[in-house]
Amino acid sequence: MRAAKAPVGRGSLPLVAGLLALGLVALGALAVHDALAVSGAVDRDPVTTGVLDALDGLAHDAPVVLGAGIAAAVLGLLLLPVALGRRPRTSVDLDAATGVHLRTGDLERVVAGAVEGTDSVTDVSVRATRRKVAVHVTSLAPRAQRDEVVRRTRERVDPVLAALASPPRTSVTVRHEELR
Structure with missing residues (x-):
C-alpha cells in the first residue's frame, strides 16, 4: 500500500x-x-x-x-x-509505513487526554504545532513538588509523542492551586 x-x-x-x-x-x-x-x-x-x-x-x-x-x-x-507558493502543512506524521497523519488539533486532544489522569492535576491545556507541544497543567500539589508534577506529566506525554515520525519539542508549565 x-x-x-x-x-x-x-x-x-x-x-x-x-x-x-x-x-x-x-x-x-x-x-x-x-x-x-x-x-x-x-x-x-x-x-x-x-x-x-x-x-x-x-x-x-x-x-x-x-x-x-x-x-x-x-x-x-x-x-x-x-x-x-506551497500550501502550509497542517498535520504531523505518525511513525507508520502507510502514511498516517494527525492534525495538530487532534494531537492536542490526544495529549490532553493522556495527561488528564495524572495525580494532583486538576486541569490540562495543550497547544500544539508541528514543531512544539506546550502542556499547561493546574495542580493541587504544593509548589515544592513542582518537579514531580512535571516528571509525571512528561511520563504521560512522551509515549504519545514517541508515536510521531519526528516528535516535537515539549514544554510543561505548572500552575499551582491553593486548597482553601
Missing part, C-alpha cells in the same frame, strides 16, 4: 480567488445595468458609455496606457508567488 500524501492547508490562494471573483461579479452587475439601460428598462445612461467616451482617442503610447500596463504587470508579479 502506498503512503498517503500529507494534508495541507489552503494557503493564500482562496483570498486572491475571492477578490477576483468579487471583481468579476461587479463587472457582471455593471454589464447587466448597461444592458438594461440600453434596452430602456432602466431610466439611466449606461456607465460604460462614459468610460468609453473618456478613453476615446487615447493613443496607445499615452502615459496612462503605459502606467496601466506597468500596474497590471506588477500586480501579476505580486500574485505569482501566491498562486505558485
